[in-house]
Each structure stands twice: as C-alpha cells, then as structure tokens.
Amino acid sequence: MPETTHPYQPAIPLQQRLKPYAFAVALGVLTIFHAVGFWGLLFSGEPEKFQRLTPMNLILTNVLLFSFHRRWNAAFLLFALVIVSAGFFAEVVGIHTGLLFGDYAYGESLGIKVLDVPLLIGLNWLMLVYTSGHLVNMIDMHWLIRAVVAALLMVGLDFFLEPVAMAFDFWDWQGGHIPWTNYLGWLGLAFLFQVYFQKAPIYKENRLAPYVYLVQAVFFISIWTLL
Template identity: 35%
Template sequence: MRYLDKSGLSKIFIIIFHLVGLIGFLLPNYHDFFLSFVPFHLLLMAGILIANQKEYNKNFWMCTVAIILAGITVEIIGVATGAIFGNYTYGQTLGFKVADVPLLIGVNWFIIVFCVGAVLKKYFKHQRNLKSLIGAFILVMMDVLIEPVAIKFDYWSWQDSIIPLQNFVAWYIVSFFFLRAYYEIDFRKTNKVAGVLLISQTLFFIILNLTVV
C-alpha cells in the first residue's frame, strides 16, 4: 500500500524518533540518557534523508560531501577565531571533535540545507538566488529556535552567555552560499521526506523553547 512505501515508513520513523527524543528532553531524569543518543539521531536522520533521495549521481554525492566538509571547515575557523559567528565553544553533546568542532556539525549542515533546499525547489522556478535568499532566512529562523536549546543541553556555549547578532548575520550569509551551491550543482532535488523532517525539527525546538528553556 502507498503509505507503507519507503518514503511513508521513513516519515513515520522521523516523527516517532522526534517524539521520543522530545519526551526524553522533557523529562529531567532522562536528559543524560537521551543526550547520549543525539549523535546517532543526527546520523539516522541524515541516512533517512539520503535513502529518500530521488536519484543518485556523482553530483549529488559531490554536493553532499562538499556541504559537510564546508560546514565543518567554517565551524573550525569560527571556533578558532571568533571572526565568523562570534566567540563560542562546543560542548560534549555532539560527540567526537576535530580542532574543537564536532564532526557531526557538518552532517547537521547537510541535513538542514538539503531539507530546506528540497522543500523550496518547487517554488520560484529557475530563480536560484531568490530561493537561496528565502532558504537562508528560514535557516536563520531555525537557528533562533535552536540556540536556547543548544545552550541548555551543552551542544555549545557563548562567551559571556550572550548570543551576538554577528552569529545570525553569519548564519544567513553561510546558509545562502550553501543553498546557492546546492541549487547550482545539477542533480535531482526531489526528496519526499525533507518537508516532514524540517517540520519535525522545527516543532521539536519550538516545544522545547516553550517548556524547558
């Protein structure tokens, strides 16, 4: 049946995993347990997103690897210099680090860029700059939601506990260039689970902002 095809099952998994994670984050006694699974959750969501890609070619893989590596690189420079996002340091929640930056932050950039990119692909046909500008704004709004949760649960922390405006400006610029590259590289952008994953992530952080932050 239609609802039991790969994309249907993937959507169910996405919703269930976000609901379970949300419950775990809402229960103080289980915070540490569920935080230990955050890296695995990110990898699982990335895997589900890739598994539901319409088709695979060398350009798709090139774009995927490029955004992951670019995401890690910009974060390494950002942490080392404070010149991009401001002065911040990563905690232990996101797992293994290289140069004080969790490697999974590149996977996170991949997830959010590909989700927003796939959702917007059907709008503003052939207007890549406009889609990238709108997508970058969406990603900044996501960061606004993520920041308080990330700080509370040791994803990262800011100098003097102040999130600088510089962070959001840099997020917009970096997001624009990542999305612009996404649209410029030629591969099928269709992904049936991208919208569900984007909505699930957004609701996850909205609820946590309203309840535990």
C-alpha cells in the same frame, strides 16, 4: 477437457511489496524518535541520557533522509562533500578565531570532536541545506529568491535551536549571550550554500526532505517554548 494449469506468476520481491509503505514508515520513525527525544530532554528527569543519544538521532535522520535521494551521481557526491567539508571547517574557524559566528565552544552532546568541532556538524549543515532547499523548491519563484528564502529558513531554525543547544550542552556562548554576529554569519554562509544547491546539477525531488525540516522545526520550537 477444461484447462487445469495456471500461467506462472513470479513472486513479487519483498522489497518491492514494501516500497509503497516506505515513506509512511520513514516519516513515522522520524516523528517517533524526535517525540521520544522531546520527552526525554524535558520530562524524563534524566536529560543527560538523551543528550548522549543526539549523535544517533542525527545519523538516523540523515539515513532516512538520504535513503529517499535518487541519482547518486558525481555531481551529488561533490555537492555533499563540499557542504560537509565547508560547513565543518567554517565551524573550526569560528571556534578558534571568533570570526563568522562569535565566541562559542562545543560541549560533549554531539559526539566525537576533531579540532574542537564535532564530526557530525558537517553532516548537520548538509541536512539543513538540503532540506530547506527542497522546501522552498515547492514554490514557483526565481532560483535566487529561493536561495534567499531557504537561507532565511535556516537562520530561523537556528534562532530556536541556539537556546536549546545551550541548555543541553550542544554548545555554549561566551558570557551566555548569543551575539547578532551568529545570525549574520549563518545567513551569509547559508546563502552561499543555497546558491550552490540551486545551481548544482543534482536531483531535487526528495519527498521526505521538507518533512525532515518541519519535524526539526517543531522539535526545537516546542522545546524553546518550554525552556
């Protein structure tokens, strides 16, 4: 008599079935949100509405980015806390003293502020350090050179970001002019953060991280060319 029974095969959990598509979905969402923001700020006729969505866009980008991070150990949590805190308080010092970056003030587009600095600024520093650090780690070179190159990538992105920030009420510079001290301060602080990133015993293989940097770069450079 032929065998009519089949061995039991457990159902594959939905999360596991969707896992191969997670990266493509995350990259697609990241690209779409930035494309919508690009259109909204420049062509919708109502840029103020899209300026108010900036905090949500920043939070979403970080959620997508760090959902691909592995090994959430004490070393990584300490790294994240140090970068977020140091980045935030560097901005507090900058706002209230004019040191580090120059004389500037934050607008309302980046959300809730504490000590005149948006709370999300620390998270933005973490995202920039993490993504640019991952991007340079794709190249085989000495860790110190990687730190220098990553710091330069951060300053390069800030070069295009600054005019966009002034145009859409992220922050503004005294007299409407971006001082050279801003880029020098960025370079020094970014280099220190990148040295920490390179030497910290954290997992550094987040496949989405380089794309987050590149999408941000395309976003700000594209707006900058049309201002």
